[in-house]
Amino acid sequence: QLVESGGGSVQTGGSLRLSCAASGDAQNSYCMGWFRQPPGKEREGIAILDSDGSTEYADSVKDRFSVSRENAGNTLYLQMNNLKPEDTAIYFCAADGNALLPQFCRLTAYDYNYWGQGIQVTVTS
Numbered sequence: 001q002l003v004e005s006g007g008g009s010v011q012t013g014g015s016l017r018l019s020c021a022a023s024g025d026a027q028n029s030y031c032m033g034w035f036r037q038p039p040g041k042e043r044e045g046i047a048i049l050d051s052d053g054s055t056e057y058a059d060s061v062k063d064r065f066s067v068s069r070e071n072a073g074n075t076l077y078l079q080m081n082n083l084k085p086e087d088t089a090i091y092f093c094a095a096d097g098n099a100l101l102p103q104f105c106r107l108t109a110y111d112y113n114y115w116g117q118g119i120q121v122t123v124t125s
Helices: 022-028
Strands: 002-005 009-010 015-022 031-037 043-049 055-057 063-071 075-080 091-096 119-125
Touching: 002 091, 015 022, 015 031, 015 091, 015 119, 022 091, 031 063, 031 075, 043 063, 043 075, 055 063
Parallel strands: 009 119
Antiparallel strands: 002 015, 015 075, 031 043, 031 091, 043 055, 063 075, 091 119
């Protein structure tokens, strides 16, 4: 129900835009977001967007990444600018189908029950 696209390899300072096509129950979730898992590390939340339009970002990507959603609600985007080698990771789109209200959305992977398959982003120096 969540399918990511747009990953790849880019040089330091470059940009990429990830897309996440949502369908079914995932599309109707109050909370959707992007997570990533660097090599050998745990999955971390980097950006979320609730159905009211509020966003939250991890400090490591604030002012460089931007999360948005098309008006129809079935595609979530992550615009990534000024990419750094430490941004190299598998990126996942996720939706929290259990949230009762938009204000309960958090950057915590444990909360999310719908996940995409993940897509590789590699930043070379």
